[in-house]
Amino acid sequence: MQGLVRSLVCSELPDLAEQDANALFLRIFQQLSSAPGGGAAEDAAVEELIAQHLRGLRKSDRGLDRHLRFQGLKNRLPSESRGNRSSVLALLFLLRGDPYAGETRSPQYFTHRGRSEPKESGASKASDPTVRTVYMGWQLSAGAGGPPTELPEAKLVRDLLFALQGVSSDCFKLDGSFEVDPAVILSRPAWVVSQKVLELATLHARLSNQASAEGLLQQALCEAxxxxxxxxxxxxxxxxxRKLTLRSLWSWLLAPRARLGFLATLSEATRQGVFGGAVASTVVAFAQSGDLEVQKAATRILASVVRPLLAMIRAWMTEGELQDPFGEFFVVAASVPLQDLWTRMYRLELEMVPSFLSLDLARKILLTGKSVNFIRLCCPGQVWSSTGKEATTEFDLTEIREPQEGQEGPASSGLLRGLAERVESAAQRTNEHLVRLLMDKYALGEHALALRRFLLLGQGDFVESLMDALQEELNAEADTIHRHHLMGFLDMALRQSNAQFCPADVLARLGVKLLSPSAGERGWDIFLLDYSIDAPLHVVFTPAAMQKYERTFAFLWKLRRVSHALAASWSQHMTLQRHLSFLGKAAAAPATAFSVLHRFSCLRHQLQHFVQNIQSYVMFEVLDTSWAKLQAGWRSCTDLDEVISQHDRYLVSIEEGAFLAQGCESVLSGITTLLALALDFCHLHDQACAASFEAAEAMEEAEEEDVGSVFQVLRSQPFARSLAECRAQLDGVASSFSMKLQQLLQSLEEQPELRVLDFSFLCCRLDFNGYYERQADSPAGP
Structure with a gap:
């Protein structure tokens, strides 16, 4: 085998020096004769080293192409050779013939990683025979061409601990997230475990290095x-x-890995445009998790996050102050005039309302702070101070309890137990104080009664006295009337009626208001009574509400004017009749004069019946009923919004009952037309009576024995022509009245059901015997 290896080295590297060839032969032979490879992990490490070497070649050496070819050849290795893959690859790498394969590329790092460090001497062996160093990979030299060094497990564990603290080391670098240094090559098992540990280190780095956010709730979340x-x-x-292995380190990190994962998820969820109360809502959502540990952690975080919010709520409800430097509170203020404090200055920002506060509770918080500011700014001489144990109770988190096993989370079982009770208690105390202040000190009910007496004409003797005093003045052209002149008649009417016993403050507020005159208008058309309103009553009697009072006054004033005119015509008729009877010559008068006066009397009865029924319906069924409901509603009010709401409903019921609401235009137009016909009748009656009085005076001047002179007076051309004209005009008024009244009855029947009153009873009163209905069915006139 030695001969084969030596011949292989000589054939592959013929230019290598003999000394270097011998050293290379020894190392290759040591590799071949060492213990078996470490399996898939060893194969992966060797393959990674070769791939890194090929990628590092210069472009002129086509390193990328060689790397791709290597990957293809590696995949084509037969399956039976996979057991020796690492040894084959290591041998081929040592025998590479590129110009960078020199002494610096020492093959000593291809020794088996699972084996123990070779014993250098007997002394070391005797000193600690149990010591066994385990290597997890290689670390390339920092200098170009330097040999890689083996990476002991202890160093790897130490660098991982550094990474867990957010510190870069030789093996791991922090660049947004922790990554393995390119100069470090780990075995597959070590790489897998290291990546999991580095994920935890990256989570910690993101949590500890997150930028300080603006907003008190965000800052509280970061601190939590x-x-x-x-x-x-x-x-x-x-x-x-402790001395740890890689496996023991990972076992220690299993528990905190889940905790840091939750914290990182929560941190990311509150960064994506989440602000103010929405931060607390996000934490509450995590507190509703089914994981008991997550619930406990989220509850502890929530305890810190909501403290700034509760401090804002307390300052707003007790002092009326918006301690919100970053705009996180769900109550926002607008820059509007002080008179609009209650209606426009403060509003709810619904997106900022945390989920553990219901919308109704948020509105109570808004209302309480508004009440405190209204007392301080709109009630002269009133200073609101929160006293007592309940008022000074802090909105702390002592009621937040960690969820117990088998129980629902804190968010679903009352996250802040007691907060709703404290809010409602403070709201009730403040709002009831404000209502008592308006009712007692500022006499809200007394002023509402004054408006009913004067602007809604409830003080009958005052209205009659005022109408008698203003009769001549208001008959003049509208542009010739002056307010200061009418004020004297108003004072006289007050002194002549029981209105003089009203409080001095009420009488001082009563005045006269004249509308802008138009061509052809009389004083009756522009005259209005006025009632001065100041703070804090302006929040109830708003300009819009006072306009409704003025519209109602104009309608009622027209009704009373027509009723007064009809009463005056009746009085005039009775005077004329008595005067003629005293003369003793009525029997000598022609029958035409009596028929005309009789016709006037019949039509006046029809007009009076119509006007009295309309007036009685409005004054008793509308005004009195609405006033009784207002009084009952105000007695049960607990805050200013309810007081305003009851008053608004009172005005709405008056508008609907007095035909002034939207949808009643046809009815109002019909009544106005009929009232105008009644005024035309009164004017025509005055003309007839004037002619009759002239004839009576002429009869008085004639000699009593000269009966012919009397008949001559009665049959004189001016008197006869006047009676004929009056009779013709009277027939026209009667025909128009009958037709318009029939149209009005039809309009009343066609009106939809309103929220306040039904007009069917009014129709029955206006045509109780079916007279006008029969006229409508008859083809002929009356």
Whole structure:
């Protein structure tokens, strides 16, 4: 065999010096006569070394092509030669004839890796016969062309421990993640185990070197993750003090590998655009895992993450302050005027609400802080201070409990037990204080009653006195009326009615408002009563609410004007009738005069029936019912939002009942047209009465014995023409009234069911005996 090996060396390397040829022969023979190869791991190591050598050749030597050819030839080796593959490949590599195969490429590193280090002397053998050094691969020399050195297992384990601490070493380099140094060639088993350990080292490096994030919750999360690594560092300190093999090291790392994997996953999940309360929601999602260990770790992390959030909640609910330097809180403020504090200044950022807070609870937190700021900024002289044990209780995490085996996780069983109770207690205390403040100190109910008395015409004696005083003034052209002039009539009406006993603050707020006049309008069309509202009542009686009061006042004022005008026409009619009877000559009057007056009286009764039913329906069934509901609702209110909501519902019910809501335009138009016809009737009645009084005065001047003179007066051309014109116009008004009322009844029947009242009862009252229905069915007129 020696001869064959020597002849092979001489034939393959004929130019090699004799001394070098002998040294090479000895090493090859030592390789061939050594123990069997290490199987697949040894084959992989040798193949890797050869492939690395071929890839390192210069381009002129076609290293890449040689590497590909080597891979193809290797795969074509017969299966029966696989047992000696490493020896065959090592022998072929030693006999390579490239210009880089020199002394520097010593083949000594091809000795079997599973064997013990050769004993150098008897002294060393006697000193420690049990010592057995195990090699895991080779490490190429740093200098060009230097021989590779064997890599002991102890050095490999030491470098792995360095990597687990985040430190680069000879074997492993950190460049984003830990990788095996290109100069290190490991056996297949060592490489597999090292890669698993390096995965753990990379996870640790990412956790420990993550950039400091902006935001209190992100910073708290980073600190919690670092706290979770303390057990990992203690384990590494223990491992550094022990002599470990590669297998024992991996067995020690199995438990922390799962922990670090969870921490790394959590860290990555909270980096992808997650901010504010969403960070806590992400941790809560991990706390709902079915793994009990993951639940415990996530709960401990959550205990740190939510502390800044709970501090923000406490500051907002007790002091009304937004301690949110990074914009992480789910309550955000807008820059708006102070008068819009309640409606527009603060709002919820739904994306920032953590998952362990329900939306209803988040709204209570928002409402409580708004109430504190409203008391401080919109209630003059009021200072809100949180006192008492409940108010100063910190929103700590003493109620967070680690999940026990067989129980649900903390997120699904009440993550922060007691937080909801503390929030509701603080909200109830603050909101009830604000409601009491508005009702007692600022007399919210008293001002609402004043609006009902004056703007909704609930104070009847005041309304009649005001209408009597303003009758002449409001009949004038709209552009000739001045507000300061009307204020004097308003003060007079207040002193003449029981309204004078209202509180002085209420009377001081009452005033007159004139709309911008248009061509042809009278004072009746632009006149409105006004009621001054200031803070903090402006949050309930908003400008939009006051506009609804003004619209309702305009409608009711028109109703009362028509009712007052009809009453005045009746009084005028009665006066004329008594006057004629006192003259004793009524029997001498022609029948046409009596028929005209009788026709006026019949139509006035129809108009009064219509106006009184509309007025009674609005005043009693709409206003009184709505007011009773408002009073009952306010007594049960627990926060300002409910107070505002009850008042809004009150106005909505008034609008719907008074035909001012959307969808009732046809009804309102019909009623307005009928009221205009009633005013036309009153004007026509005034003309007829004026003509009759003129005729009566002429009759008084005629001699009593001259009956012919009396008849001549009654049959005079002006008086007869006036009565004929009035009768013709009266017939037109009566026909229009009948037709418009029939259309109104039809519109009321066609109205959809509203949320407040049903118009069917009003239809029954307006046509209780079916008179207008029969007129509608009859082809002829009335």
């Amino acid at each position: 993750l670092r706290q979770q690594l303390q057990d990992y560092y203690e384990m590494l300190a223990l491992l550094m003090s």
